[in-house]
Amino acid sequence: MEPVYDHILIRYAELSLKGKNRSHFEKRLQHNIRTALRKFPEVKVKRSFGRMFVELHGEDVQGVSDILQHLFGIHSFSPALKTDNELDGIKAAALFAIKDALPDEEGTFKVSARRIDKSFPVRSQKLNYELGSHILQNTGDITVDVHIPDVEVKVEVRQEATYLTCKTVKGPGGLPIGTGGRVMLMLSGGIDSPVAGYQMLKRGVDLQAVHFHSPPFTNERALQKVKDLTKVLSRYAGTEITLHVVPFTEAQKKIHEAVPGEYEMTIMRRVMLRIAEKVAAKNKALALANGESLGQVASQTLDSMFTINEVTTMPVLRPLVAMDKLEVIDIAQKIDTYELSILPYEDCCTIFLPPQTKTKPNRTKANRFEGNLDIEALVEDAAERTYKQTLSSAEELDKEFEDLF
Amino acid sequence: MIYFDNSATTRPYPEVVETFAKVSVDFFGNPSSLHPGGKQAERLLVQTRERAASLLNVDFKEVLFTSGGTESNNLAIKGTAYQHRSRGRHLITSEAEHPSSYETFRQLEQEGFNVTYLPVNNKGIVSLDDVKQAVGHETVLVSLLHVNNELGSINPVEQIGNFLLNHPKVLFHVDHVQGVGKVPLHLKNAKVDFCSFSSHKFHGLKGTGLLYARAGTKLSPIFKGGSQEHQMRAGTENVAGATAMVKALRMTQDAAVKRTKELYRMSERLIEELKSIDGVYVNTPEERAPHIVNFSVPGLKPEVLVQSYGEKSMYVSTKSACSSKFAEPSRVLTACGFSYERAASGVRVSLSFENTNEEMSAFIDYTKEMIPSLLKVVNR
Numbered sequence: 129m130e131p132v133y134d135h136i137l138i139r140y141a142e143l144s145l146k147g148k149n150r151s152h153f154e155k156r157l158q159h160n161i162r163t164a165l166r167k168f169p170e171v172k173v174k175r176s177f178g179r180m181f182v183e184l185h186g187e188d189v190q191g192v193s194d195i196l197q198h199l200f201g202i203h204s205f206s207p208a209l210k211t212d213n214e215l216d217g218i219k220a221a222a223l224f225a226i227k228d229a230l231p232d233e234e235g236t237f238k239v240s241a242r243r244i245d246k247s248f249p250v251r252s253q254k255l256n257y258e259l260g261s262h263i264l265q266n267t268g269d270i271t272v273d274v275h276i277p278d279v280e281v282k283v284e285v286r287q288e289a290t291y292l293t294c295k296t297v298k299g300p301g302g303l304p305i306g307t308g309g310r311v312m313l314m315l316s317g318g319i320d321s322p323v324a325g326y327q328m329l330k331r332g333v334d335l336q337a338v339h340f341h342s343p344p345f346t347n348e349r350a351l352q353k354v355k356d357l358t359k360v361l362s363r364y365a366g367t368e369i370t371l372h373v374v375p376f377t378e379a380q381k382k383i384h385e386a387v388p389g390e391y392e393m394t395i396m397r398r399v400m401l402r403i404a405e406k407v408a409a410k411n412k413a414l415a416l417a418n419g420e421s422l423g424q425v426a427s428q429t430l431d432s433m434f435t436i437n438e439v440t441t442m443p444v445l446r447p448l449v450a451m452d453k454l455e456v457i458d459i460a461q462k463i464d465t466y467e468l469s470i471l472p473y474e475d476c477c478t479i480f481l482p483p484q485t486k487t488k489p490n491r492t493k494a495n496r497f498e499g500n501l502d503i504e505a506l507v508e509d510a511a512e513r514t515y516k517q518t519l520s521s522a523e524e525l526d527k528e529f530e531d532l533f
Numbered sequence: 534m535i536y537f538d539n540s541a542t543t544r545p546y547p548e549v550v551e552t553f554a555k556v557s558v559d560f561f562g563n564p565s566s567l568h569p570g571g572k573q574a575e576r577l578l579v580q581t582r583e584r585a586a587s588l589l590n591v592d593f594k595e596v597l598f599t600s601g602g603t604e605s606n607n608l609a610i611k612g613t614a615y616q617h618r619s620r621g622r623h624l625i626t627s628e629a630e631h632p633s634s635y636e637t638f639r640q641l642e643q644e645g646f647n648v649t650y651l652p653v654n655n656k657g658i659v660s661l662d663d664v665k666q667a668v669g670h671e672t673v674l675v676s677l678l679h680v681n682n683e684l685g686s687i688n689p690v691e692q693i694g695n696f697l698l699n700h701p702k703v704l705f706h707v708d709h710v711q712g713v714g715k716v717p718l719h720l721k722n723a724k725v726d727f728c729s730f731s732s733h734k735f736h737g738l739k740g741t742g743l744l745y746a747r748a749g750t751k752l753s754p755i756f757k758g759g760s761q762e763h764q765m766r767a768g769t770e771n772v773a774g775a776t777a778m779v780k781a782l783r784m785t786q787d788a789a790v791k792r793t794k795e796l797y798r799m800s801e802r803l804i805e806e807l808k809s810i811d812g813v814y815v816n817t818p819e820e821r822a823p824h825i826v827n828f829s830v831p832g833l834k835p836e837v838l839v840q841s842y843g844e845k846s847m848y849v850s851t852k853s854a855c856s857s858k859f860a861e862p863s864r865v866l867t868a869c870g871f872s873y874e875r876a877a878s879g880v881r882v883s884l885s886f887e888n889t890n891e892e893m894s895a896f897i898d899y900t901k902e903m904i905p906s907l908l909k910v911v912n913r
Contacts, residue, residue, distance in 0.1 A: 348572050467594070529577050532552045533584055533780050 131221035133189035134210030136196065137293060138180040141203040141301040154180075156332075157201040157304040164195050164366045193297060198364055200330055201307075202299030209292040213248055213285060218255075219262040221292050222281055226263050226270065229295040233268035235278040237294075241285070248285045259283065303332030305366055310334045311445065312408035313417045314400070315371070317354045317473070320419025320448055322465040323456050325361050327447035328417050335365055338407050338514075340376040340400055350473035358519045360465050368520035372407050375513045379403075379506045386500040393427050394489040395497055397436045399507060405440045406511040415443040421456065422449050426485040435489045535847040535892045539734075540682055540711060540825055540883035546736045549781045553738055556773035564770050565759065574772050581776045585743060588782050591720055594748055597762045598775045601742035602710040602731030603633035604755075606676075608744055608766065609706040609727035610637045612752030613674045614646055620702065621671035627651040627659045628868035631682050634708055635864070638676075647671070656818035657686035657869050664693050668700055676706040680716050683852050683865040683881060685817050685825025687716055694724035704750065710734055714785035714886070715793070716822045726750050730782075732774070736885070737781035741774035788886040796823040796884060799893050803882060806897045812908050814875055816866060824884040829866070830904055831874035832911050838880050841903050847896055849882050 140157070158173055158180060165171050170185035171192065182192060189207050196205055211221040226237060241255040250258065259281065260272060281294040313325045315337040329335055339354045355371060362369040379399055387395045404416050420428045427436070437444060448456055460466035536544065556577065562570030564578045579593075586593040599605045614624060626638050628650045638648045649667045651659050659677060668675070675697060677688050690707050697705050706727040709718050713735045720728055727750065732741040746752060746765065758767030800823055807813050807828050816827040830838065835851040842849050852863040862877035869876075882896075 347567070348569055349575075352572070352576065526576060526580065529580055532556060532577070532776055533581075533783060 131209045131211045131217070131224045131292075133184055133207050134289075134291070135184055136182040136189070136192060136205050136207050138182065138196065138205045138299075139203045140178070140180070141201055141299070142303060153201070153304060153307055156307050157199075160199060160201065160304050160306065160366050161196070164199055165192060168192060196299065197297060198300060199304075199366060200300055200302035200332060200364070201304035203301055204296050204298050206293040206296050210289050211292070213245070213290050215250060215255075215258065218283065218285075218290050218292075219259060221290070222259045222283065223263055223266055225281060225292050225294045226267065226279060229279045230267075230270060233270055235269075236271050236273035236276075237263065237279040237281060238272060238274045238277040239263075239281045239283065241283040244284055244286045255283065255285075300330065300364075302330035305329060305332055306334055308333035309415070310336065310411070310413040311415045311417050312372075312404060312411065312413040313337045314404055314419075315339050315354055315357065316419070317350055317357065317469065318419065319453075319460050319466065319469040320421060320424075320456055322357045322361060322419075322469060323459045323463070324417055324419040324447050326364055326459065326463050326465075328445065329361065329364050335361070336370045336372065336411060336413060337361075338372040338374060338404050340374045340403075342377045342380050343375075345377065345380070347473045349471070353468055353471055353473060355517070355519055356468050357465055359521045360463070360468065362519055363521040364463065368518045370411075370516050370518050372411070372514050372516045374403055374407065374510050376400075376403075376510060379510050382501060382506060387497045390484050390486045391489060391494060391497050393485045394432065394435055394494055395501075397427055397432075398439045398494065398498070399503065401436060401440050401444070402503070402507045403510050403514075405442050406507060407514055408442060410511070415445050416440070417445040417447065419448055419456075420446045421451055421453070424453065426487045429487050431488040431490070432486075435491050435494050438491050438494070535845075535888075535896055537882045537884060537888065537892075537896065538848045538850045539885040539888075540881060541850050542733045542739065543736045543885050544887065545733070545738055545777075546781055546784055548784065549737055549777045552780045553773045553777040556776050560772060564772060565761070577776060578770055578772050581772070581779050585775075585779045585782065588779065588786060589720060589745060591745055592748055594763070595745055597744040597746055597766055598770060598778075599742045599744050599766060600740055600771075601733070602631075602708070602729050605710075605729035605731070605742050605744040606631070606633045606706075606708055607637050608752060608755055609729060609746075610634060610674065610676055611641065611755060612765070613704050613706065613727070614641050615753035616751050617673040617704075618646075621673045623647045623649070623669060623671035623673065625649045625651060625664065625667050625672060625675045627653055627677055627688075629653045629657050629659075629681055629684075629865045630676075630678055631708060631710070634676055634678070653868050655870050656820070657681045657684040657865065658818070659688050659693075661689060661692050661696060665696060668697075668703060672700070672703050674704050674706060677708070678711070679707050679709045679718055680712040680822045680825075681865065682711045682825075683863060683879065684827050684869070685711075685822040685883075687712075687820065687822060690718065690725070691723040694722075698724055711822065711825070713782070714789040715796075715824050717789075720745055720747075727752075732778035732781060735781050735785040736887075737778040738774055741771060741778045743775075743778065785886070792886045793823055796886065796888075799888065799890060800824065800826050800882075800884060803893060803897060806901065810901060810904055813904060816869070816871065816875070816879055826882045827866075827879050828882075829871070829875040829878040829880070830908070831872070831878050833878055833904075833907055835878050835880050837907065838904075841907065842896075842899070845899055847899065849880055851881065852879060 161173050168187040170187050172183040174181045209221050209225050211217045239256045239259045241252045243252050279294050284291045308331055311328050311333045315321045341351050358369050358371045383396050560574050560577050562574040564575035582596050583593045585596045642648050651663045679690050680687055694705050697703050704726040707725045708729045710731045726747045728745040730743040733739040752765050754765050756767045803826050804815050807815050814829045863879050866876035866879050
């Protein structure tokens with residue numbers, strides 16, 4: 129029997145700490161894995177003893193691994209080779225596995241063999257020795273280190289077959305999507321907000337996004353960019369994401385007319401927050417999330433946050449609040465949103481940017497300036513005209529272009 | 534018509550022409566325009582690039598649209614030579630390259646660059662050892678064909694690419710124009726920095742091509758102007774051409790999965806039959822691309838063969854279409870060490886996935902009748 133990748137062993141992240149709720153989390157992860165792997169029809173996903181197994185049934189191990197790598201709730205996984213219980217076959221499989229794990233044939237390893245099937249004639253210690261020397265004889269600069277090896281070749285001889293694992297691939301950790309509540313992400317198109325969305329997804333929330341669009345002051349391309357970012361995020365959500373687009377032009381014009389320049393940004397943010405809260409409530413979200421980071425720009429000082437936050441009682445989650453810009457950029461690059469985010473289009477926060485913005489606005493003044501506006505009507509109107517679109521990374525192509533390729 | 538000149542150009546797939554027409558009419562906006570028409574064209578171009586990237590297993594940022602193989606080769610070769618001229622002025626290529634590379638190197642030589650033309654063996658293949666010996670401190674580029682356009686022989690680009698990893702300052706360009714869909718090339722495994730593609734060699738339209746330029750590489754542009762194609766190739770993008778090309782690439786890759794073996798069997802049959810005819814020498818080596826068979830009939834001018842086939846509506850060619858109007862012996866066959874007579878009488882039969890076994894049978898039957906009778910006339 130040629131060695132083949134037979135199944136993938138999956139280890140959970142925090143799920144194992146969940147006590148009585150644990151099976152709820154596990155079931156959700158199992159469901160998410162099944163959904164993510166639906167393009168591999170032969171694959172089966174099973175749970176047992178605090179682990180999960182993806183049975184490959186001939187499907188491509190690399191393709192499946194690429195997908196598992198991005199699924200929240202997975203701590204790590206190891207593809208397992210299956211071979212028959214013949215010493216020569218096990219040797220070949222061990223060599224195959226080590227070459228797969230150390231393609232440059234450099235590094236250290238150890239073999240840890242176990243006989244579940246005690247009728248197998250070679251005892252574990254002897255098997256360690258046999259497999260180890262076979263690997264040493266047939267590879268380049270690979271040596272044995274029994275204490276801290278780069279690779280541990282684990283061998284289990286069972287009744288039906290022998291299984292080998294040696295590569296451990298890290299997953300993203302976090303909790304399975306759908307185990308948290310629903311959160312409405314304020315997605316601007318900058319570098320921060322997509323990263324904030326990713327961080328929220330990591331905690332297992334069911335994410336939707338809201339975007340403020342001000343045509344003709346903001347370009348169609350800016351909206352497209354936000355749609356593209358939503359598609360990228362949907363890759364990590366493992367499912368489509370609903371994007372709510374708020375027509376914000378009218379509100380923005382009125383604010384611009386009625387509010388002194390230095391408070392314009394503050395009031396605009398307060399109005400946005402109210403609209404986002406309405407959209408969230410309509411869609412049964414229990415919190416808002418945004419990409420604010422303390423001290424990054426004028427609207428993100430603590431004074432600003434204090435003044436802006438006054439208008440809502442809904443929790444406003446700020447996963448990036450204590451991060452440095454460079455840390456955020458690192459994540460953005462890792463999750464493939466950075467390149468999209470830096471495309472140079474106007475967004476609603478920059479178009480009417482006054483020469484000066486108050487870094488320490490206060491609530492009294494903000495309320496006074498808002499007195500010049502019919503806030504209620506403005507918010508109601510924008511929320512009313514908000515339209516939604518579901519976006520998915522699986523749909524690589526825009527529908528209108530589909531038949532061209 | 535039996536069209537066996539697919540290495541010169543291929544018949545565009547009707548679906549590809551349809552895409553070209555539809556994009557030309559429906560999405561004619563300039564992708565750089567700010568209005569919705571421009572945005573739509575840009576959107577399509579972005580998706581075309583992503584599609585191309587996924588078909589080639591590379592990143593979309595690594596795909597540059599060009600006007601074809603010649604431009605891609607020129608851009609990769611001159612672009613690298615000029616960009617890194619302060620680092621070194623030594624370039625390496627082979628004696629069996631396509632004119633669009635070969636002549637570019639000749640031009641660079643006149644501009645003061647120092648070019649090593651590696652020899653090829655009698656199979657038309659460059660040896661890794663020769664590459665190893667040629668690389669020096671001054672070297673900035675190695676540029677080689679993947680599949681030879683006259684012979685169908687295959688250079689060991691993966692080995693060479695991996696060797697060049699030890700020389701991180703030497704960039705590696707591969708001309709994959711003849712290999713697309715016929716001989717797989719995994720750009721990342723072969724550690725290629727630049728790779729040229731030409732749409733009309735895989736049933737796309739003439740005037741469109743692609744250059745893969747690995748992320749992190751820089752090229753001195755040949756066309757200066759706007760900031761299109763990451764500022765490496767100015768000029769309004771040919772959106773319709775690019776989209777049509779990507780469709781052709783997709784269709785060719787699909788066909789390759791299903792029909793490569795059949796293509797090998799068809800050309801194998803031709804080779805066997807040719808070998809059985811007195812006076813015919815097969816130039817194509819045993820390890821070869823599935824679609825090219827080159828043979829010589831010393832004593833017969835290749836034009837005579839091309840004409841004779843032409844009378845029966847069978848289309849073949851002599852050497853590379855780009856140089857076939859010159860009467861000299863083939864530079865490539867000469868480089869393989871073949872005699873003057875043999876190098877001057879090469880005929881190339883080049884197939885595509887559209888050709889059929891019936892066509893091949895008809896071609897073989899006619900060949901077996903025609904060549905002996907022509908030889909009789911000349912030898913009298």
